[in-house]
Amino acid sequence: MRAEHQPWWFVALFALAAGGGAVAYVPLLTVLLPLKITSLMGSQDVSALAQVTFFGAIVASLANIAFGVASDRSGSRVPWILAGLLASSVLLVAIGEAQDLVQLVALVMAWQVGLNMMLGPLVAWAGDCFPDSQKGTLGGALSLAPAMGALAGSLVTFEPLIASGQRLWVVAGLVCILVLPVTVLGRRRERASLMAPRPEAIAEASEDQTRAAVARMWFARFLVQIAEAGLFAFLLFWLRSLSPGFHENQAANIFSTVLICSVPLSLVIGRWSDRHGRPILPLSACAAMAAAGLAVMAASSGLTLAIAGYVVFGISGTIFLSLHTAQTLRVLPQPRNRGRDMGFFNLTNTVPSLVMPWLTIALVPAFGFTALFALFAALSLGAALLLATIRRRT
Template sequence: MNEAASAAHGGGRQSLRFLLLYALAAAGGAMAYMPFLTILLPVRVEAMAGGAEVTWLAYCSFSGAAAASLSNILFGWLSDRTGNRQGWIVTGLLGSCALLLAMPLADSLPALLGLLVAWQVMLNMMLGPLAALAGDYVPDRQKGFLGGLLSLSPAMGALAGAFVTFEGVAGADARLAIVAALVALCVLPVVLFGRPVSFPELTARVDRPIVSIPEKRPQVVVPCMWLARLLVQIAEAVLFAYLYVWFRTVSADFGDDDTAAVFGAVLVLAIPATLWVGRWADRNERPILPLAACAGLTAVALLLMASAESLTFAVAGYALFGLVTSMFLSLHSAQTLRVLPRPQTRGRDLGLFNLTNTVPSLIMPWLTLATVPAFGFSGLFMILAALSAIAALLLASISRTN
């Protein structure tokens, strides 16, 4: 570990105010895309597609994922070059909110698709620099706690979706305005009132790549972290898309409200669990071990789900899966900041890591179509369990041993 990394590892602590406001902003990012992509956009496409909604949703998913991937890298890099992440965050926030409000103006599906791509670009103008902002201000000794706070994001994103679609709250167009307002209220405070403690060593330029995991080289650690997240994210993407369908194969009486209740309960339970594990990782200086353990438990949960023959067993298997994958993704997001080798390219490198969030959406449909018709969901879950086990082995190979 070089001098800069050592200082970041053992120096002062970031203020709780900044950490909490940053977690709120990250939750605002989730609120920006979760309600829109999972509920509001599909409803709008269905109303316009005239029976071709599946095809047009596929176009939207592919185009949106491609735009998000490229723009996240671009604006992360631009925020590195300019050294002004807050300016990009605010500009992206205003642009994405404006485009969200413009969605009702689309009078055709191609126009809606164009607005969606533009919205993804502006949204990632906000999200890319926002992710890098944590690396600029949160020292290594608090990254586990940061990961715990980031577990709030999926829960608040799901809660926002439930709120705006609650019967009687708002019409279709007003829902978009509510989402835009919620996002602005969550993101702006960290820019306006965060006042973070400065850690010059976290942003000091380095010529020789380093990572703050002793005895590990960045050319080993970074690819292992990237691939491990990709493998777990493929499993998470499959269950996100097909959870309801799978539950219905186990029990035809299990409705969409039951699925939403299980999904929401798991996200809520993940918050205190991730906070506890993150603080444990900080105190014991074992940043990667919880990631390896969560990936291993993901494989176990998928095997349980593959063999589930009763609804109780299926729900229990998914509860374990949802809990440990939520913990994994939140903690991984924070600990990725630890392993990126060059502070001066942090935004760009996080954009490359963001591909692990978007690429699974391109892989998942084809994997499912190739597996489920021939082998059922049990066969698919066994493949996903193998991928998660590989992720656990990769992370175990770089986990620091005391």
């Protein structure tokens, strides 16, 4: 029986909650944490930041899986979301009070536990609520999240409006404002048909097909995320290698423009995939477009063509990641393990940040950014081919 569609207001509230998750970590990890480390460590800030980021990524990976399992077994996601919201908000403010690197590392690791107590069950809750025929629309709405995270970073660093000592308080407040409405107004919107175990006969008959689809979805996202992590970390360095005077504000503006342009396109493409019953085709097409953008970047010697290539990659990659999150819920084998399985998919977000620096160190000093972007293009093309081989499920 086809599950009942969710109303638009619930889609919007869920998208805002996902945006709240991005607001919780984007300003901290991209701006506020590096500033805090510099104030504590001075010239040793780069190595200290690497240490904090490394341990934080490991804890985030484990915590997301653990709380996904916990929400599966408890049979209720919302209490975990609320507990994670409270814990992560308190610990976020506490990070600003750290007095040395040891305290800072411990607080960031604890904050990652609280954050993933909220995020893991939140993503799994989407699978409990939104039917397959609405997952493209959900994925399009989720594209708001990275844009909201970037805008929040700009807001809290606007000194005429927010004092430096109040930044983390403001971030915590914004997260609560964005996440709380869906937990209050969206209670009991789960669909029984989406939470019922799949019949064993059906599960066994399609086990090989399901396992293959899950593996392809996982590896495809992992490959694209390596390229995303590389561009996130080294975009400014690359642009300055082409134009030494390129200002950081210009790079930030390009990054923000890409995220903002991705939102309406994601909504249109996601809605199209729902109407035509083609959930995987847009993912494969976006991965291929991302590969094309990276190929242009690899071949570029001038700034204009290079930026054009990045815009193609950035928009395609953002659409891909937003739609992929929602469509992943379609291929998971059993609803009773949805939180756990999405926790393992979350590794595609954290592990690339650990892999990418080694690729950069191996390639850029000897061969320049051209070789790095050529590798990223090959990985994205591989993702497109993996997705193209997934058998369509009706």
